[in-house]
Amino acid sequence: MSARDAILARIRSASRGPSANVEEVIRAHQCGPQPLAYGDLVQRFVERAQRLASTVEQVRSRHDVPRAVAHYLEHQNLNRAALCWPEFLDLDWFGARISVAAQRPEPEDEIGITGAFCAIAETGTLMLLSGHDTPAATSLLPETHIAVVARERIVATMEDAWALLRQAHGALPRAVNFISGPSRTADIEQTVTLGAHGPARVLIVLI
Amino acid sequence: MRVGLFLTCLVDLMRPSIGFATLKLLETAACEVIVPEAQTCCGQPSYNAGDYAAARELAIKLALEFADCDYVVVPSGSCASMIRVHYPSLFTDDSEPARRVRALAARTYELTDFLVNVLKLQTVPGHYQGRLSYHDSCSGLRELGVKQQPRALLAMLPDVELKEMNQCETCCGFGGTFAVKFGDISTQMADNKCRNIHASGANAVVAGDLGCLLNIEGRLRRIGDAATRVLHIAEVLAGEQGEVPCK
Amino acid sequence: MQVTALRFKRKAKQNLRNARLQSALSKIQVRFVQARADAIADLDDFEAVRQRATAIREGVLANLDAWLERFEQEATRRGAVVHWAETAADVNRIVIEIAQANQVKKAIKSKSMVSEECALNDALEAAGVQVVETDLGEYILQLAHEAPSHIVAPVLHKTKDEVSDLFAKKHDLPRKTGIAELCREARDILRPHFVSADMGISGGNFLIAETGSVLLVTNEGNGRMTTTLPRVHVAITGIEKVVPTLEDATTLVRILPRSATGQDITNYVSVLTGVKRADESDGPEQFHIILLDNGRSAMLGTELQSMLRCIRCGACMNHCPVYQSVGGHAYGWVYPGPMGSILTPLYAGLANTLPLPNASTLCGACAEVCPVSIPLPDLLRELRHRQSTQDLRPWRERLGLRVWMWLALRPLWFARATALASRVGHRLGGAKHRLRWLPGAGGWTHGRDLPAPAGKTFRALYRARKPR
Known part of the structure; x- marks a missing residue:
């Protein structure tokens, strides 16, 4: 008997409960208790994101993004060469004196500019989906991660994010990454230090 | 009301004054207090050592001793909980002793819980500064x-x-x-x-x-x-x- | 990993005297206990979330076979390969086979307690595969050749200075003293490994049956690197970790980091489904998921089934006054604290772990904070019961209890014995009414006096008082 069959046989002989209709349970997508409604999703998102040590800049339109990014880079004293998801290549980066490229991220890259599928107000979290034009490494390898999100893409909870994803794509991409601020570790003396292996800085530009 | 006082073996042996203080509190509140002389231990040491059979024997003994009390009061949270919470888990059947033990559990109270929630005391006899x-x-x-x-x-x-x-x-x-x-x-x-x-x-x-x-x-x-x-x-x-x- | 739980008492004694360890353990109160309390208060209704989380986990366990099959079917459809392992040795064999089939020379790992359970690193090294732990805590342990002492914060037992010394020696770099500098140094040292590794090994916090996905919660980003950069990804987890839907996983994610570290959410929550798509520039080409049994299925349908709900948050150990006193290494295996005192006997054998279920006052602090309502004290007592029915309890205890029981069932003898004990104890207590030493109770009197009995039992005094 294979390990699989042996394990499953043991489980079957031990289970006492009535058998559940697996497909029915899945289709129901029952949500657990969620937070009470937030008055203003944007305000909640910004507050929580800042609490997680993300920086949030709000701009009026897509075209204001390069200027906001330039301002941040200047302020942080960072280089002005960035990797960028293709969806933002059309912006006037040149005018903001930032050079952008949409290539495969390498460990040496310092700045990664991405979009986000949506953002979650409850926890100040970004939701990114991997894909051809949305490589996961852009939000991971560079020390500075800049995410551009439209205000209307802010949903209340992770449950809402899943519903939005099912509606938009049906199936899951290879990787769904929920990002809540710069990477951190508290392994040494339980003291929080930002910038573990992932980005040490996260800028969220809200349009 | 007839209130059975289960002292606990520790109070009996180590510090009788707690027993007398409990007695005074109950009697001042006009309870008729019964102190069965044959009471010993609730069986918690055996139970927590994993010897459920021994604990069961003592549970049955205790249930008999306090059978004619309206309430059983214990000046100890852990012994009260042994009777109230853990005794029932030792009996899964519907035999006569099991029923007696479950009935005992249901009318057993920790002292302060009893004073506040059953007797609803407004005053206590002591003074302490x-x-x-x-x-x-x-x-x-x-x-x-x-x-x-x-x-x-x-x-x-x-x-x-x-x-x-x-x-x-x-x-x-x-x-x-x-x-x-x-x-x-x-x-x-x-x-x-x-x-x-x-x-x-x-x-x-x-x-x-x-x-x-x-x-x-x-x-x-x-x-x-x-x-x-x-x-x-x-x-x-x-x-x-x-x-x-x-x- | 070798089980050394039989040496619990000796190790505990050493640890109680280890000032450095005690200083490290003293941080638990603020960093974990207080942080959790704040994070729980931040939820509108923790109790409701906990009830739902419990129901989700219990619901899965009632039909674990069906949920595992559903998970396997969906994961396979999305291009992952699902392996089943009966034992820790089977996990190691499967991982080595995958490594050899893919000419893997170097593997990077993110933190996985299941892989600790299997002692996977040793097995891989023996098979000629270099293994690099990338979670900062696990990396420190790998350098120091030590075992984790906490499931969430594996180097809880080490101070910053110890890490400074270790890094200076192993990295051959100038000694750093700041925590941020130490983290930076580890980042710089580990970064090349992420890029050059052929295989990434991770655990899995939850398996999602709906989508065949593995969900990982991490803070450092190494988990994402491990599952994104190498061409082969192997996720190892226990068969009990499956949950039905993304919504169910979400409920558990809402409660897991809060219970563990007091975070609303971990920095990264990754839901990984299948392999790199044809048009994708990153992601592994192979995704292997190993489901380990190793004693888990044997808990189903028994008094200990509820332990399988465990989501490995570590709240039980953080709140356990015994763990807070002795630290994780005393428990002698991968899982310490209350959850470890239940799991270790089940995975490693009752006879190899005798002290563990007894090393608890059954105070219930663990059950009070458990996010999936596991009645841990009842399970510890159940293991004591198993020790008792298998005659594994020490003879002195058995004798003592038997004498006590004999007396307790014979009120007349009980009265005589307690009267005698009261009288003798009272005399021995002297003017100060306390005993500094009592034969057979050295465990007590070594660190405490024993207040002396009053000289007469309640029973005797009551009879004398009663006019009736």
């Missing part, structure tokens, strides 16, 4: 929900100043035979408790379980504190602090 800190014993707190009851009763004594200690809900390290089997760990836990008692500014510590009191007092005295008083809640409420009558 000083700064007290209350240690929440684990079983009473977590298995019976004894938290506000002793505090409500202490508040009836006008000259008591309650000084809550940090981590009043953290175990003192007694744990029955644990205190002997893992003496070093138990001592450290008692030590933490003593530190919190000292930091509270109280000059007496009060609890509802003699096991905890012996442990805390033992550590206090060993580290050279002969001053801090270690009292059972019944002793404080009855105004009989450590005095043994008829001696």
